[in-house]
Amino acid sequence: MNAIPVAMAEIVREGTWALRALGYPYGTAERAATMLAWTEAVHGNGLTMLRLGEAAIAAGAARPQPRWRRDARGWRRAEAAQKCLFECGPPALDLATADARLGGGIGRAALRGAIGTRLSGALAAMAARRGLAAVMVQAPGAAEIAPVPPAGWICALPTPDGPAFLAGAFDAPLPAMLPAPLRVAVGDIAEARTAGEAGFFGVTVLACSPMAPPQAAVDWPQRLALAYRTGSLADPADLDHLYALEMRTWAPTSERSRAQAGFGRF
């Protein structure tokens, strides 16, 4: 494969339409497109996921929205029924954010049966943009879209220099510098380990002040900046597919359609 540089803005612009082609309404697609671009830039294979997961994403989009409930501890939970995190990830973060900000402590939301766990990092970045410290825990289920990402946790921490990220497998302990209230995320890790085929995605957030940048932070912000400057290297087949999806949203041409274009007399 001769990788081809794809601009971040290109992924966001075309991705919005590509995701609409898969069945997402505008408001969902335009939010999801930024997650797609972030994932492509930082983890790679975001566009591959779109190509290989097209059918699964579209099928999930056609299903009813998850019904969220609070469990005995007040945490938000839902069964995603193989909907993609493109669609049900941001609302999970919204619920957790609202609970954290209104309650003055942590907010938690968990989904079982979601696909697209490759997008966990993008959701962590979204939390960081809100000034939250966050722990995402993901365990891909049997229906996960290829290429299947590893199970593990991601921490996003606000620092004076912007968000810092740490990541690890389930065997690795959560970072010592993590604010104490976020340590409840070990419960998510335990649940994720036993989620089996359903898979698991959990988000725990805390409103907190910026902290010192961690030593072991991963280089995701640098990858993102580089992708903005030079583009993200992608498989040409993935880029072609992105455009092919977008073109599904284009109406067929006709004499009538051409008359509806700009140039011409009225």
Added chain:
Amino acid sequence: MPSEPELPDCLRAVVDRFMGPEGRERIAAWMRPPDLCMTPAALSAMKSTRTSFARVLARHMIRDRWRIVGRHFACDAEGDGHAIYDITIMSPTGPHRLTYIARMFRWDGVEKVGRRSDGAYRDMCGAVFLGTPDDRRIAEEFAVLESRDADTMRTRGDVTGWTPANRSARFFDHVVDSLAAGQQPDPAVIGSGAGYLLRNGGYLGSGRYGTLSVEGYPAGHPLSHPFFADLFGLLLVRQVSIDMVEAIAAARSPNAARLTPEIARYIGVGNSSGQGMCVALQRWPHWVATWMVVRELSLAYAKSQSTKSQAPRMLVLLDRAIDYYGSVQVPNEELIVPHHVIVASLRQVREWVADLPRGGRAMVWGTLADRVAASFDAETAEQFNALLIECYPDFADAAADYLPIGAARVREVQPEMPVAALRQVLHDRYGWALRMDLGHSRSRQHFWYHSADNGEQRRGDRGVDPHEEFESFIDHVGMAQRLAALLTAYDDDAPVAEIIADQPDIAYAISRVQYLAALPYAEIRGNLAAADFLPSYLIRFFLACLGMECGNPLSIRYVRGVFFQGMRLPQEIAAGTHDDWALPEQPVAAHPGIAA
């Protein structure tokens, strides 16, 4: 009636700096309410001002003495050729280099419109590189431009964008023929074609075809400002047009003349734009809010000033505007106020200004602006307003510093906001939209869609034309009404996150209402889906904000006009000349038969 939100901090500081703290009330009294100036018809009448992006870019270029030097320019008698320019910028953030290349194609006798549906088959195309690429990279990019095939063309992140353009053949040929005959072209002929030889249609940057994303510019880069890369590419097309007519004429005749600086300055660069601009304005409402608050604040400041100051300057500007509108012709006057009407009105205004009392009781410009608005059409009034802003350049320039700040605003949902609070914001800020009766006949007739003809934006009839399910977002009125209805289904104290959890796509509407709540002039007060909405209204507005003069709808969906007419030439920019160039007077024609 809820009052408009306060000015952003940055603009409040500008007001304080120029007027002191008591100035806020004085200036607020002259700020126009959105119901008056944010309707599509009102926006359509607005003219390019000192705060328009082309003017701001020009000011930066002249201030920082950008050097644009031709490295290579070769084309034959038919216009087939290549050009390379080196650009050096000593900006406050340090030195920067850019490289511009242009591929000009042999004239094939076909006048091209420049629509997106026509793909990349244009008469020329230019590319701006960040830095100084090596010869191999330049050759590679020339090969891409050479293909003229939109389906296969692709570049890399070292290119900020491509700017394609087509000849305005009659006027291009007039200039070439005149120069080849050893004469200067007739400025009146150039003016009769709205003042340009090459006309751009579209800018392919901001990630398109692999170009650099806006967020990818190095910090402090001179082009990392909204629309600067687009407009700089456009300005370079203008320079290519000047160099190209001279080169073709030289290839045709050893005795060819070169353009005099007066006539070269008079040549601008054309642009044509279509319905996609309406979609862009709806997609980025904080852009609209930013442009409008800068414009309206600058105008309010000027209106609050005594006519004892700047009356002579206003007379000079009125003379220029009268000459400009009297000499530049546009092809279609059906959808605009005809230039001869604007000329007659501005002449009357000039008399009023000339008769302003020199002493005695002070009168503020706002009083005169009100008289103009009450006496003449909206376009005359807005042209007068544009001249008023021009009379107080220091304030306008300070206010324009907010343009990149406002545009950088990020929309992010506030999921914890209680339903009751959002409902209050919606009623306070979108009352005008909630009161619109969308049950009326034809109130939702239209939708925008992308066509299979290269994705060109077109406007279809709802229920009749296909792919309505993939319509582009333009219906902010319907959005507000849907949200208002949805909010009634939730407890007042529920966080809006619970609505989003049930209907994830509503996050867009919620975040839009939330992030615009603090901005004055935040939404266009009109229904774009209605049968009586004219896309040309908003296309003209967008282009005026970019800096287009003579925005002329050739149809209700397509607008042409000219940029940078009168803009200083490269050697003048490098010398740091003054930036008072807009609305240029038409040069006097050289005596026929006299070689330049």
